Amino acid sequence: MQKLERQYCIETPNLLQDDEGKNPVNKSHFNLNRPIHLARRDVFFERAVEMLNMPLQELDILLRIKHAEMILSLLKTSESHAFFATRSSASLQEHDFLRFLKLIADNVQSIHAMMQQQSHLEGEEGFLCQFLGATAEQCALPAMHYQRRAEDILQGLWHVLQLAHAPYRSLQKANYETMNDGERERYKKAYDSFRQEVTSRYTMPIQR
Known part of the structure; x- marks a missing residue:
């Protein structure tokens, strides 16, 4: 999971400290970068929603896990920039969206x-099934249970x-x-640029 997050996440510097890592950055910093943070927030969230709506029926469990990890990476990046955007806004709506x-x-x-639980129980290579000393037939029922729970959560999320x-x-x-003309132009340019990058970088895994 950590490896995939490093692969897919765009690194975000610690904007709460100065170059020496000591003093908090003042509010003007967040005001200046607000259009960029909003663009990243929106692009990464929208792509996460698109990927959540992609059909997964043809993917095996390992590719489904990879798909979920990419969505998590998108949401975490969106969340980070939503937080930075709220540093220059008192909007209750923005804070609620962050939550x-x-x-x-x-x-x-x-x-x-x-x-993950399903994958550990399925097949002869599933470590959990081996650890339990159970047969593949005995592990099939709990594996199916975890699969159904994942599907139920996804259905509710939709x-x-x-x-x-x-x-x-x-x-x-x-x-x-709330933006002035210059900020709107920065937002649109950033949105278009991030959108192109994200849609090419975060794609549905291919079943081979």
Whole structure:
């Protein structure tokens, strides 16, 4: 998991400290970079939602796990930049969206955990089945249980994301309207650039 996060996450510097790592960065720093943080927040969140809606039926369990890890990476990056954006805003809507991102990431983390459990129980190579000294037939039932739990969480997440579409667009519009012309231009350029990068970098795993 850590290896994949290093592979897919765009590194974010510690913006809360100065170059010597001592003094907190003042609010003007976040004001200056706010359009960029908002663009990253939006692009990474939108790509995570797109990937959550991709059909996974044809993927084996290991590729599903990889898919979940990419989504987690996207959500964590979006969450980081949502946090940086709130440093220059008192908007309750923005702070609530940050909490929402954390909840969505928690759901995907739970799905990932269920998939991991399933993979450890399936097949002759599943370490958990070997550790338990159980046969493949005995491990099939709990493996199916974990698979169903992952599917149940994902189903619930889809419903929540459908409900979240309108509030998210409302927040995005409100953020855009608070920007001046220069900030809007920076946001649009950053959004387009990040969007192109993210859609080519985060793609559905291919079943071979």
